[in-house]
Amino acid sequence: MSNTKHSVVIVGYGGMGSYHGHLITENGRVEVKGTYDVLEERREASKQAGYPAYDSFEAVLNDSSVEVVLIATPNDVHKDLAIQALQAGKHVICEKPVTMSVSDFQDMVAAADEAGKVLMVHQNRRWDEDFLTVKQMYNERTIGDLFQIESRVHGANGIPGDWRHIKQYGGGMLLDWGVHLLDQMVEMIDSKITSVRSRLSFILGDEVDDGFEAVLQFENGVTALVEVGTTNYITLPRWYVKGTEGAAVIEDWSLTGRTVTRNNEVGKIEPKPIRAGVGLTKTMAPPSEEATITGVLPEPFQRSSSFYDNFADVLEGKADPIVKNGEVLRVLNLIEAIFKADETNEVVKDFDIYEPAGK
Amino acid sequence: MSNTKHSVVIVGYGGMGSYHGHLITENGRVEVKGTYDVLEERREASKQAGYPAYDSFEAVLNDSSVEVVLIATPNDVHKDLAIQALQAGKHVICEKPVTMSVSDFQDMVAAADEAGKVLMVHQNRRWDEDFLTVKQMYNERTIGDLFQIESRVHGANGIPGDWRHIKQYGGGMLLDWGVHLLDQMVEMIDSKITSVRSRLSFILGDEVDDGFEAVLQFENGVTALVEVGTTNYITLPRWYVKGTEGAAVIEDWSLTGRTVTRNNEVGKIEPKPIRAGVGLTKTMAPPSEEATITGVLPEPFQRSSSFYDNFADVLEGKADPIVKNGEVLRVLNLIEAIFKADETNEVVKDFDIYEPAGK
Numbered sequence: 001m002s003n004t005k006h007s008v009v010i011v012g013y014g015g016m017g018s019y020h021g022h023l024i025t026e027n028g029r030v031e032v033k034g035t036y037d038v039l040e041e042r043r044e045a046s047k048q049a050g051y052p053a054y055d056s057f058e059a060v061l062n063d064s065s066v067e068v069v070l071i072a073t074p075n076d077v078h079k080d081l082a083i084q085a086l087q088a089g090k091h092v093i094c095e096k097p098v099t100m101s102v103s104d105f106q107d108m109v110a111a112a113d114e115a116g117k118v119l120m121v122h123q124n125r126r127w128d129e130d131f132l133t134v135k136q137m138y139n140e141r142t143i144g145d146l147f148q149i150e151s152r153v154h155g156a157n158g159i160p161g162d163w164r165h166i167k168q169y170g171g172g173m174l175l176d177w178g179v180h181l182l183d184q185m186v187e188m189i190d191s192k193i194t195s196v197r198s199r200l201s202f203i204l205g206d207e208v209d210d211g212f213e214a215v216l217q218f219e220n221g222v223t224a225l226v227e228v229g230t231t232n233y234i235t236l237p238r239w240y241v242k243g244t245e246g247a248a249v250i251e252d253w254s255l256t257g258r259t260v261t262r263n264n265e266v267g268k269i270e271p272k273p274i275r276a277g278v279g280l281t282k283t284m285a286p287p288s289e290e291a292t293i294t295g296v297l298p299e300p301f302q303r304s305s306s307f308y309d310n311f312a313d314v315l316e317g318k319a320d321p322i323v324k325n326g327e328v329l330r331v332l333n334l335i336e337a338i339f340k341a342d343e344t345n346e347v348v349k350d351f352d353i354y355e356p357a358g359k
Numbered sequence: 360m361s362n363t364k365h366s367v368v369i370v371g372y373g374g375m376g377s378y379h380g381h382l383i384t385e386n387g388r389v390e391v392k393g394t395y396d397v398l399e400e401r402r403e404a405s406k407q408a409g410y411p412a413y414d415s416f417e418a419v420l421n422d423s424s425v426e427v428v429l430i431a432t433p434n435d436v437h438k439d440l441a442i443q444a445l446q447a448g449k450h451v452i453c454e455k456p457v458t459m460s461v462s463d464f465q466d467m468v469a470a471a472d473e474a475g476k477v478l479m480v481h482q483n484r485r486w487d488e489d490f491l492t493v494k495q496m497y498n499e500r501t502i503g504d505l506f507q508i509e510s511r512v513h514g515a516n517g518i519p520g521d522w523r524h525i526k527q528y529g530g531g532m533l534l535d536w537g538v539h540l541l542d543q544m545v546e547m548i549d550s551k552i553t554s555v556r557s558r559l560s561f562i563l564g565d566e567v568d569d570g571f572e573a574v575l576q577f578e579n580g581v582t583a584l585v586e587v588g589t590t591n592y593i594t595l596p597r598w599y600v601k602g603t604e605g606a607a608v609i610e611d612w613s614l615t616g617r618t619v620t621r622n623n624e625v626g627k628i629e630p631k632p633i634r635a636g637v638g639l640t641k642t643m644a645p646p647s648e649e650a651t652i653t654g655v656l657p658e659p660f661q662r663s664s665s666f667y668d669n670f671a672d673v674l675e676g677k678a679d680p681i682v683k684n685g686e687v688l689r690v691l692n693l694i695e696a697i698f699k700a701d702e703t704n705e706v707v708k709d710f711d712i713y714e715p716a717g718k
Binding site (some may be wrong): 019124156159160173176177199244247249253261271274276281286292345346347 | 489536556582640645
């Protein structure tokens with residue numbers, strides 16, 4: 001088995017489907033057997049990329065040499081395709097958001113359990129280096145205990161011009177980017193979420209949200225802000241975090257950033273008042289230069305393996321999945337709470353599905 | 360009358376009291392007649408600054424040549440001193456926060472009405488140029504209609520080492536800086552606040568808040584964030600605002616900043632996908648260079664007069680106060696709602712005292 005690559009068929013050969021083609025080609029343990037798409041032009045694109053195009057989804061399911069079906073279609077058909085594939089004896093990798101509701105995902109998990117097959121959601125941004133840098137700070141207490149974690153992704157291009165505009169297809173930024181950023185928070189912070197407040201934005205006049213902010217309060221005292229915008233002509237930093245010994249910022253995807261911590265070598269130095277606007281302030285004066293230390297960000301947390309290596313390990317019974325279905329379920333449930341908090345304009349409490357690590 | 364300066368006695372000659380001394384000296388229509396402070400060392404400091412020090416508050420009230428009493432004491436005694444001064448026939452200028460509750464301020468206003476004297480609160484940050492720049496953008500629609508306004512003041516020095524630590528004296532950042540930043544929002548945005556959510560922070564272990572965030576939702580669709588921190592070793596921009604045509608940022612008190620707006624001369628340009636973390640994104644790619652225009656901040660809104668000129672005009676019956684007591688009352692009521700939203704961890708609604716402009 002170890003010399004044979006696991007054969008994958010990519011279903012939905014759009015932007016993400018073709019990106020998976022590249023990812024799989026880079027990996028030594030899985031291979032693209034072919035693709036399937038409902039659109040003729042995408043079947044052509046697949047052939048030109050060197051991947052045979054199946055004529056129908058049934059043809060994929062009936063091909064006994066296909067071990068894995070990868071689903072990269074619009075969100076509304078993930079569930080049906082996944083359940084069909086699992087029932088046909090295939091393992092399934094599914095793009096995110098895996099479904100638009102908790103109950104739909106529970107149906108998928110039940111189908112996987114019944115078939116005895118692996119179902120894994122492609123929460124690939126668990127491997128983002130910006131996130132892994134914050135995760136490292138959180139775990140290693142690089143700037144003390146983190147108690148405020150702000151994760152922002154700002155763009156100015158609106159929602160891309162495709163199904164992501166349409167509610168029925170699972171469009172909107174909470175389901176698109178939110179599911180990544182919330183998944184990162186929930187994986188990093190091992191504590192129950194006690195309350196969530198949120199606000200979705202509908203600035204562009206779409207029927208789906210073009211951005212949102214959600215504030216998660218965790219039982220361990222950590223507050224996490226997740227904010228996505230598509231109408232932000234100026235961006236705020238990707239990450240802004242506060243710890244008991246200082247603060248850190250990661251400006252953008254290039255990992256530009258720094259830490260600033262209290263200098264415990266010197267005693268407390270009273271800052272000099274500054275003129276701020278028409279008033280004087282000592283509170284808001286910058287700390288004296290010797291009172292703080294500016295440092296570099298730590299090296300990112302190192303995952304034991306890549307998404308596809310982990311997936312292959314899971315298929316071969318060598319490892320647990322890094323992206324666990326219980327975690328995915330928890331994030332979908334959190335997303336439902338965020339929608340509810342926005343719709344009702346209330347703080348939503350007592351909703352979180354949380355099992356402590358090591359469960 | 361116009362050649363005679365209005366005589367002011369400063370009560371409470373600490374940091375703010377002595378700052379008022381400088382401000383009044385710069386103004387041609389008011390003059391410092393003297394000061395009063397309970398502490399001997401401050402009476403000495405006053406004499407050295409050239410201001411006679413009264414021996415008692417009663418001596419101030421009994422001096423018929425004193426026209427105005429300026430109160431710059433800790434917050435808990437504002438009310439009693441102000442009412443005594445008004446009943447003694449003095450006009451009163453009071454430092455902010457004028458009181459710690461709506462009802463205390465109502466008592467003060469009633470005393471002023473009864474005495475037929477002027478009571479004006481020193482909300483001096485209405486004259487801050489950073490604020491007036493945003494106010495100008497709001498009024499003149501420089502970057503379209505502003506719909507999201509974020510006002511942050513970040514320091515890293517904790518709470519100054521005096522009465523501002525103590526609840527009984529009206530300490531805490533919501534009452535100290537919050538009252539300014541909320542006052543700015545409420546003066547700028549002429550609309551009813553329909554809901555507020557908030558979170559106070561108690562990171563330093565003081566009995567009062569060392570920072571807070573509050574999100575105000577206005578009936579006209581504007582969302583305003585006000586955030587104050589005293590444990591922020593890295594600062595986020597002083598102002599971050601989004602309008603229907605672009606965004607603007609003011610980094611700090613020096614008014615460093617810029618606007619970035621949509622370039623309506625060119626059609627919609629699809630951005631090229633970028634690699635962001637381990638994924639590709641078109642949504643979050645920077646807009647093409649020709650799709651936006653970077654501009655400078657507008658000149659600040661010009662007030663008709665300074666705080667002290669306006670105060671002198673009000674005394675002489677020539678103008679309405681720029682800082683109106685109805686506005687001050689509204690902000691105190693908003694602060695009570697923010698405390699309540701934090702304490703209950705609920706969204707607070709139906710609380711705002713709002714009268715449309717031109718009332």
